[in-house]
Amino acid sequence: MNATEKKMSAMILLFEDDRATGAESLCVRKLPAADTGGKFEICGICDGIEPAVFAAIKALLDAGRKVEAWDACLQYVWDNTKAVVGWIGSAEHPGIEFFLRDHYFNSGSRNTGRILQRALCNDGFPVDVDGVVGAGSRKALADRLARGGDLLFLDHLRKEREAFYRSCKQFPIFGKGWLNRSQKAFDFARMLSA
Template sequence: MAFDEAFRRLIGHEGGYTNDRRDPGNWTGGKVGVGILKGTKFGLAANTYPNLDIKNISLAQAKEIYKKDWWDKLGGTGLHSAITFQLWDFSINAGKKRAIQELQQAVGVTADGVIGPKTMEAVNSRDLNDVLLTLTAERLKFYTSLNTWPIWGKGWVNRVADNLKYAARDN
């Protein structure tokens, strides 16, 4: 899958500017009330980009950031593109290390948050649909464990449901 298609899908889940005080990602310190409330736009959050002018970022600038900081750094080269997309989307929503750990748990290897040869071998030796479904299950279990589930859980489930449709098309 090309980055442009992955970005098109992603941006369909990521909205415009928000600065909900309850969202730790909207604060430059990464915790509610810590740092400056700068918000989130196109999924780019103040806790990850504290020096970015979040409110005024353009879609083109967001696309460049996603390519450079997320797509290029994921480490998913060598995985089926359906898995790479799901892992990338999850990493943007929950953090790269967490997404990789959930993938590793899905395939039964040590969950160290790094895609290395053992992870690649384990993922590529399993049935594609089994990996996609198990990764999605791990993603949902992770979301339901968060104390912010009552606030944003419905949105996360809708995102995962859309991504399951993409997985069905991509496999």
């Protein structure tokens, strides 16, 4: 991973656990009862969703190998969200890439595909909103990105992400945190796009 990739991954980890600022602060945390990811997590890597990855990173932490555990977390975030680069087709739009990667890590492929497709539709590039970023969505995204104006498109993505969160049944429990994360991701993405 290069420095920018590590910075993006580290920011996603920080959004998952605002106390995890690096290797020394990395630890296992108990998930809230309403969280469906399992019982424990390490920066969003949950024992109920990614049990093997969680166990491997926990073993590194238990052995006192915190730097290796941190590096494993960074790499996992990067690998887990790599589909986004395939959607965009290049690394030339780091702000958009980051914003989509963060939502992908937090909410999965289909939900991220839907916010992307809705943002494209709202920006004059009609596509099917099915969550599957296939050839039609990729072509529309390439056409949109070729037009320029990444900051404007980021704003469309932010609005669609917030609308998605508001539509979730757990919004009354987690909504404030989700909206806060979306804003922080948007701010960081704007910085990358500047």
